[in-house]
Amino acid sequence: MGFRSNLASLLLFIIAPLSTLTLHICVGKYPLAPTIIPTLFIEKISRNSEHALEQLIFFNIRLPRAVMAALFGAAMGVAGASLQSILKNPLVSPYTLGISSGAAVGAALSLAFNLGAFSTEASAFTFALLAASLTLAISRVRGSLSSVSIVLAGVVVSALFQGVLTLIQITAQPENVSAIISWMAGRLNAVTWNHILLSTPPALAGILGMVLLRWRVYVLSMGDEEAKALGVNVAREKIIIIVLASLAVSSVVTAAGIIGWVCLITPHLTRLIIGSDPKKLLPASLSLGAAFLLVADTLAKSAWIYEIPVGVVATLVGTPLFLYLLRRSMHMYGG
Amino acid sequence: MIITIEDLTFYYNSMPALRNVSLKIPSGRLVTILGPNGSGKTTLLKCLCRLLKPRAGYVYFDEQLIWRVESSRFAQQVGYVPQIHSPPFPYRVIDVVVGGRTPYLSALEMPSKKDYEVARQALEMIGCGRLAERPCTQLSGGELRLVLIARALAQQPKVLLLDEPTSNLDFKNKIIVVNVLRNLAEGGLLVVATEHDPNIAAMFSDKVILMKDGCIVAYGEAHEVINEDAVKDLYGVDVETISLENHGDNRRLKLIIPKLQRP
Numbered sequence: 202m203g204f205r206s207n208l209a210s211l212l213l214f215i216i217a218p219l220s221t222l223t224l225h226i227c228v229g230k231y232p233l234a235p236t237i238i239p240t241l242f243i244e245k246i247s248r249n250s251e252h253a254l255e256q257l258i259f260f261n262i263r264l265p266r267a268v269m270a271a272l273f274g275a276a277m278g279v280a281g282a283s284l285q286s287i288l289k290n291p292l293v294s295p296y297t298l299g300i301s302s303g304a305a306v307g308a309a310l311s312l313a314f315n316l317g318a319f320s321t322e323a324s325a326f327t328f329a330l331l332a333a334s335l336t337l338a339i340s341r342v343r344g345s346l347s348s349v350s351i352v353l354a355g356v357v358v359s360a361l362f363q364g365v366l367t368l369i370q371i372t373a374q375p376e377n378v379s380a381i382i383s384w385m386a387g388r389l390n391a392v393t394w395n396h397i398l399l400s401t402p403p404a405l406a407g408i409l410g411m412v413l414l415r416w417r418v419y420v421l422s423m424g425d426e427e428a429k430a431l432g433v434n435v436a437r438e439k440i441i442i443i444v445l446a447s448l449a450v451s452s453v454v455t456a457a458g459i460i461g462w463v464c465l466i467t468p469h470l471t472r473l474i475i476g477s478d479p480k481k482l483l484p485a486s487l488s489l490g491a492a493f494l495l496v497a498d499t500l501a502k503s504a505w506i507y508e509i510p511v512g513v514v515a516t517l518v519g520t521p522l523f524l525y526l527l528r529r530s531m532h533m534y535g536g
Numbered sequence: 537m538i539i540t541i542e543d544l545t546f547y548y549n550s551m552p553a554l555r556n557v558s559l560k561i562p563s564g565r566l567v568t569i570l571g572p573n574g575s576g577k578t579t580l581l582k583c584l585c586r587l588l589k590p591r592a593g594y595v596y597f598d599e600q601l602i603w604r605v606e607s608s609r610f611a612q613q614v615g616y617v618p619q620i621h622s623p624p625f626p627y628r629v630i631d632v633v634v635g636g637r638t639p640y641l642s643a644l645e646m647p648s649k650k651d652y653e654v655a656r657q658a659l660e661m662i663g664c665g666r667l668a669e670r671p672c673t674q675l676s677g678g679e680l681r682l683v684l685i686a687r688a689l690a691q692q693p694k695v696l697l698l699d700e701p702t703s704n705l706d707f708k709n710k711i712i713v714v715n716v717l718r719n720l721a722e723g724g725l726l727v728v729a730t731e732h733d734p735n736i737a738a739m740f741s742d743k744v745i746l747m748k749d750g751c752i753v754a755y756g757e758a759h760e761v762i763n764e765d766a767v768k769d770l771y772g773v774d775v776e777t778i779s780l781e782n783h784g785d786n787r788r789l790k791l792i793i794p795k796l797q798r799p
Contacts (some may be wrong), residue, residue, distance in 0.1 A: 240552035289624040323549030413644045419631075420638050422624050426587055430618075431691070477671070479628045480646055 207458035210481060212473065214488045217351040221495035222271055226263045228503045233259060269392040270498045271491040273453040274463050276404050278490020279483050280446035281464030282471065283411045286444055288348040288421035294464040295450040297355045302362035303332025304454045309366055309381045322399065322455045329451035332358050337443060346436045347425065387458040387512035389498055407449025411442060412483045418442060419479035446506030460512040464493050469526050537563045537597055537694040537726055539584065541739050544593035546579050553579040555750045561728065566721035568737040569730045571747035572771050577730040578699055585697045611639035615688030619699040621680060626671035629683050633659055639799030658689040662716045678709030685716060696720060698729040702736060712742045717790040734792050738762040746770055
């Protein structure tokens with residue numbers, strides 16, 4: 202409450218993603234000074250090619266990658282926090298619904314049969330949503346939608362798609378297999394403006410929807426019975442939130458591959474920083490998710506002589522951080 | 537508000553839990569549903585707050601059939617306090633209590649300053665104002681129960697339904713909770729609670745409903761309904777009565793205690 206917490210929120214919501222975005226854009230084989238960025242925008246608009254090389258690097262390579270990283274982190278942060286809340290389970294992530302395995306199968310099918318660049322995205326997106334719908338369909342027992350059944354259904358659907366994925370990898374040509382594996386490792390480095398144009402509208406729709414519904418997300422975290430007693434239509438609102446989360450996650454995974462840990466760690470990190478304020482959790486998860494992935498990707502592209510897949514960095518940074526946070530906050534979960 | 541129940545029947549799969557229950561509960565009272573485990577107390581309570589949909593029969597609040605009321609309007613009239621609440625995340629107490637304002641909010645709406653004010657008043661009303669900023673994961677069982685009652689009060693209901701509000705509480709907290717309920721009933725709220733202890737039911741409630749095997753075996757003023765024979769019949773336990781002449785404000789108090797069989 203009060204001035205200090207408002208200032209802290211402001212810092213978190215605005216400064217963290219903006220500063221990490223700038224950091225991400227400026228760091229690289231060809232470092233850019235942050236001060237040159239306004240100049241580049243002005244030159245771009247006035248068609249001045251004084252800094253032609255910098256313009257090329259900034260607009261064609263750095264900016265799309267940074268925007269995608271931010272969008273990915275934001276979508277994962279919000280979807281992770283929403284799902285953990287409505288399923289009352291701090292270990293759930295959007296991937297629990299089978300979205301990642303679905304997307305992987307979709308991409309693998311397209312890559313194994315050489316269907317061309319954008320049909321990979323279309324196929325991954327379709328299969329990601331298909332997996333999420335399958336999870337929802339299986340988990341609906343007699344009109345009710347319990348959290349346990351959703352998580353179990355997600356595990357079953359993930360296993361099913363994992364099996365299919367293995368089958369595809371075994372039967373595919375070796376060069377296609379390596380394409381599949383590198384697709385799955387996360388590929389922010391291959392992101393183009395086309396990817397961003399395609400994935401931004403559904404991702405933003407999902408993110409915005411969840412943030413707007415954040416009070417309902419909070420009430421659902423009290424459990425089905427209590428939410429019902431508070432006048433909430435539990436099954437309908439759970440489905441709406443799961444659909445929004447699936448939409449956001451599927452669209453960013455489609456563009457950038459499967460990057461783990463952001464979705465799991467962001468909500469916990471957020472709760473540790475801002476507490477469990479139900480009004481702030483989702484907006485803060487959005488900012489922190491974006492910031493976390495921007496930092497991870499900055500490391501991914503600059504920490505070693507060649508690029509490390511960002512999914513690997515996110516896992517390597519995320520796992521110890523997560524363990525540390527978990528041990529520190531164990532008492533809050535009654536452990 | 538008056539609750540009218542007509543021929544209420546409920547089955548869990550094929551097991552009957554309520555058989556043709558009919559009842560009229562007048563407003564502004566503390567009514568206790570007493571009965572052994574599995575007698576249908578909780579089922580009856582959950583049928584009243586629409587958490588369970590009965591197989592047959594009707595429940596009216598005043599003249600209104602409850603299943604015809606829109607769900608958020610229903611929640612503006614009926615507050616429910618669950619027996620067990622496991623806080624999923626360390627929310628602050630005030631945030632939990634302001635959850636009771638949800639029936640007054642549209643889907644995209646956040647609680648306003650006024651809603652937080654109502655929540656604070658609800659906490660004050662039951663003497664828990666000091667808990668407002670504490671995380672609910674660090675409360676004692678008694679405090680958590682009171683916080684949940686405060687959340688139901690923030691709904692500003694006409695009826696308060698509680699599932700075993702005194703269970704798993706220590707001696708003192710039991711009395712605190714029951715006194716809070718007593719005060720709310722004196723203030724005009726209709727309070728209906730399930731209870732395990734015949735003496736607590738007899739001491740604090742106005743009316744008592746005795747239930748056994750999904751049926752109502754007795755319903756009436758607490759001191760008339762609860763007696764040695766009724767309790768013996770309800771629980772199948774040999775009991776005896778001790779009378780206290782000058783209890784509290786010079787009331788006569790009867791306590792029913794089990795006959796101990798020691799070798």
